[in-house]
Amino acid sequence: MYLTAEEMAEADRAAIEDFGIDVVALMENAGFATAQLARKMLGNDVDGREVCCLAGKGNNGGDGLVAARRLHGWGCRVTVVLGSKRSELRDIPARQLSSVERNGIPVLDSEGDFGGAELLIDGLLGYGSKGNPREPTSGLIRRANSSGIPILAVDIPSGLDATTGQPSDPCIAANATVTFGLPKTGFLDPRAREKVGELYLADISLPKPIYSRYAQSPAIFGKDTLVRVW
Numbered sequence: 269m270y271l272t273a274e275e276m277a278e279a280d281r282a283a284i285e286d287f288g289i290d291v292v293a294l295m296e297n298a299g300f301a302t303a304q305l306a307r308k309m310l311g312n313d314v315d316g317r318e319v320c321c322l323a324g325k326g327n328n329g330g331d332g333l334v335a336a337r338r339l340h341g342w343g344c345r346v347t348v349v350l351g352s353k354r355s356e357l358r359d360i361p362a363r364q365l366s367s368v369e370r371n372g373i374p375v376l377d378s379e380g381d382f383g384g385a386e387l388l389i390d391g392l393l394g395y396g397s398k399g400n401p402r403e404p405t406s407g408l409i410r411r412a413n414s415s416g417i418p419i420l421a422v423d424i425p426s427g428l429d430a431t432t433g434q435p436s437d438p439c440i441a442a443n444a445t446v447t448f449g450l451p452k453t454g455f456l457d458p459r460a461r462e463k464v465g466e467l468y469l470a471d472i473s474l475p476k477p478i479y480s481r482y483a484q485s486p487a488i489f490g491k492d493t494l495v496r497v498w
Contacts, residue, residue, distance in 0.1 A: 444467075
């Protein structure tokens, strides 16, 4: 079952408000899944490898920051490049940024250099984003796409409409995407396929009744919490 952006927002709301799952717990699970796939993309050996996380001001950026912290703990040489001013980060992503810095991970502004990275993690824009990205996010997207560095998108490639699959100008062209809980309807559009790359679905602990509401069995995660869709 594929969800529109509005349906996904309702699923997230229900998990938080109706079932009492804290948004920080969902973010930690999403970030851990992202780090797992990043490790897989790096050949399952991350010690000393260079990774850069592009982090936006919303919860998508918070997911990316959690992944940055996890990869740092596994031995990666991690750098964070912010897609907005620090003062613009929302409350929970701001706390994740503080944790990242306390762990000794360098944090750069949107002009920061990521040319030495072996993998970019795209946590700039989430599934609720509409329209063409504005600066400095748009500039970061263009730099990432032209860098030749493999890109892992967090939940959805930044600039892709989660409901329609319409790519914005610009839009991240990811090598792989790890989407959370349930996939988005936009992924089914042929225009989206080249932006999404390999698609993985991650269990972030959405309750079983939410899956049942959308005619999807959580048993899909019975063997692994990270499942390759295509």
